[in-house]
Structures are given as C-alpha cells and as structure tokens.
Amino acid sequence: MNKFLIWKIMPALIIATVVLSACGAPSEPEMTEQLTQTQPDQPVAGLDGTVWVADEEGNSITVINAATNQVLTTLTGVEGAHNLQVAPDGKTVWAVSGHDSLAIMIDAVTFEVHGVVPTGMMPAHIVLTPDGKKAYVTNGEDNTVTVIDVEAMSVIAMIPVGAYPHGLRVSPDGKWVYVANAKSTTLSVIDVAQDVKVTDIEVGERPVQVGFSPDGMVNYFSLNGENALGKVDVAAQELLGKVAVGVGPIQVFVSPNNQYILVANQGTEEKPTTTVSMVDVATFEVIATVETGKGAHGVVIDPSSRYAYISNIYEDTVSVIDLESRSVIATIPTGDAPNGISFSPLPAPANVALEIQLEIPEGGMNMPMP
Numbered sequence: 001m002n003k004f005l006i007w008k009i010m011p012a013l014i015i016a017t018v019v020l021s022a023c024g025a026p027s028e029p030e031m032t033e034q035l036t037q038t039q040p041d042q043p044v045a046g047l048d049g050t051v052w053v054a055d056e057e058g059n060s061i062t063v064i065n066a067a068t069n070q071v072l073t074t075l076t077g078v079e080g081a082h083n084l085q086v087a088p089d090g091k092t093v094w095a096v097s098g099h100d101s102l103a104i105m106i107d108a109v110t111f112e113v114h115g116v117v118p119t120g121m122m123p124a125h126i127v128l129t130p131d132g133k134k135a136y137v138t139n140g141e142d143n144t145v146t147v148i149d150v151e152a153m154s155v156i157a158m159i160p161v162g163a164y165p166h167g168l169r170v171s172p173d174g175k176w177v178y179v180a181n182a183k184s185t186t187l188s189v190i191d192v193a194q195d196v197k198v199t200d201i202e203v204g205e206r207p208v209q210v211g212f213s214p215d216g217m218v219n220y221f222s223l224n225g226e227n228a229l230g231k232v233d234v235a236a237q238e239l240l241g242k243v244a245v246g247v248g249p250i251q252v253f254v255s256p257n258n259q260y261i262l263v264a265n266q267g268t269e270e271k272p273t274t275t276v277s278m279v280d281v282a283t284f285e286v287i288a289t290v291e292t293g294k295g296a297h298g299v300v301i302d303p304s305s306r307y308a309y310i311s312n313i314y315e316d317t318v319s320v321i322d323l324e325s326r327s328v329i330a331t332i333p334t335g336d337a338p339n340g341i342s343f344s345p346l347p348a349p350a351n352v353a354l355e356i357q358l359e360i361p362e363g364g365m366n367m368p369m370p
Helices: 006-007
Strands: 030-034 050-055 060-065 070-076 081-086 093-099 104-105 114-119 123-128 134-139 144-149 154-160 165-170 177-180 185-191 195-203 207-211 218-223 228-233 238-244 250-253 260-267 272-280 285-291 296-301 308-314 317-322 327-333 338-342 356-357
Touching: 006 144, 050 081, 050 093, 050 296, 060 081, 060 207, 070 327, 081 123, 081 218, 081 250, 093 338, 104 123, 114 154, 144 165, 154 195, 165 207, 177 218, 185 207, 218 250, 228 250, 238 285, 260 296, 260 308, 272 296, 272 308, 285 327, 308 338, 317 338
Parallel strands: 030 285, 070 356, 081 338, 123 165, 207 250, 250 296, 296 338
Antiparallel strands: 050 060, 050 338, 060 070, 081 093, 093 104, 104 114, 123 134, 134 144, 144 154, 165 177, 177 185, 185 195, 207 218, 218 228, 228 238, 250 260, 260 272, 272 285, 296 308, 308 317, 317 327
C-alpha cells in the first residue's frame, strides 16, 4: 500500500501557481534548521501528556510521552491505522482502521479497547464533538460521513458529502462539522443538531484538511492542488483568501492561542517535502518555514501552544517543534508511515509495556465506557 492513501488513488499531483491577494506578496519567511535528536535524559519541563500517532503501514499506534519526547509504548493490531483523535476529556482515543472499516475506542490510560463501530468504506479521519457525545468519520470510498453515538457505540446517521471526503473538524461551539472533499473543490458543511449537510463551499483544488480558529469564526484548509492554505468566514460561509505554502500541503492546525496556523507540506513519495509552514493569524502571511522530516503530514499542537508535533510519513518519525524558537528540538521514531496525530493532556501512565497487542472485539461486544 502507498504511504498515503490519497497519493495512491488520486491523479498525479499538478502543482498550481497560487496568486496572492492584491495587498501584495508577504515578506520572505524565515527558514529554520532541524536540530539534533533529543537525548533520552532531556525532558521537556512542565509538559504533561501523550502524543498518539497512527502508523498506517505499521498497523500500529505509537504513544509518545510528551514530558520526555520518548516512545512510551506501541499498540499493535489496528489494520491500516490512518487517523486518530483524542476525546475532549482526554480519557479515550478513537482510531480508524482503513483495512477493516472500523472506528475503535481505546482507553488513554489502560490502553484497553472499549469497543468498535463499523464505518463506511475507506474511513480516513475521525473527530468528536466538544461534549464528547458524537463522533464523525469520513468515508473516502463512499463519499459519506458516518455519525456515531458514543455512549451507545452505534451508527446514527450516514451523511452524503462531496467527492472523497478526507479531513474534517468540529467547530468549537459544536454546531458545525467542516469536511474537506479531497477529490473536489469544496468543503461540505454539516449541521450537528440535524446531522445533515447544509451546503458545499467552493474553495479550490483538492482540499485535504480543515481547522477552526479557537473562536470558531474562521475555518482554515489546505489546498493540496494549489500548494496553498485558504480560509473561510464561518458565519457567511464565504472564501476569504489564500496564501502560498509548501508543496503538497496536507494537515493544518490552529494554535490554541490563535497566533499561528501550521501547515504540513508532504510533497510526494518520489519528491517528498520536508517543511512545515507557520502562518501568522493576524496578517495571514507565512512568517517561518521549519525543516522537519521527509513527508511532513500530520500536525497537532499541545494546549499551551508551545510545542507542535509533526508526523513525517516518508521517514517514520515525529518532529517536535518549539514554537517560540521555531526549531525542531526532538525527532522520535515511530512505526511505518506515521499519519494522523493527536495530543492527550493526561499524564503518561507509569510501568507500561513497550508493546501492547490490542484485542479488537467482535461487533456488538463492546465494554462499558471508561
């Protein structure tokens, strides 16, 4: 299987020239170099939490201790683990199995599987509402989004969206789900209360992932076919503008303090890109380009907005970026083809085995909620 599913099934990448807005081109962004890998005895002061990484071709999940920037454990048994998401309370993690078309709920402390729910074909990303009551999964092959009742562990809706839905996120107020349709030029907008698509917004060539500003007023999105980051006014549901980033942008993430949007530039397996673009929220200009690893793909930022974690899909590592110095302070090995990435604020548990085989239950054999 190709290291990123979009590259396997989508047409060959056509690099588009992105024309910046009439206000003029931004100033030349700062370039920063990758630093030496963090040593095992060099902790990150004052940071608790774990970083969860879906290793798609490794059929595993790498769990990193954010306090030490070292691998805590590797969870095996999730076939085609494309993406995952920590629940709002940090107690559980939801992963998708692209091979088995399942959403899998895992306890973030005990690493036990609490249950599985069937999805559509070729599930890509999963997100949860802020209250943790519902989960949404994009199904690339079906052009649908699966809606899951978390307490009942059952599917309550299948929503038709655009062509090859991939990344998606829920608005901070829990009212909307924005879906990037990667074989299209649109974002689909879902009304969470009714679980129906209310509109499609024209944005540009091959949107792959989206991200909301913390106040929910703006939605940002990567345009893989234009090498650009765009933004939409959520209230008006209208395109506000675009800015050029690196080649082959995939995931985007807005810092919790609303200062930066980070864009992971993957490129292709033949010509991988090795950078993350830092875009200033206030000016909507690229202010720095940080060298990470081959095929920068997934992005997450810790709740303090100090550190970002980047999955490098073509070199099987995670880069840790210090957002103050705009430099890589650690490079952490993962399983094969690290893809989705998410952060849990709960402290890393002690005395954990280096490898844990997940027991995936049969359908309908789910455990009680943690």
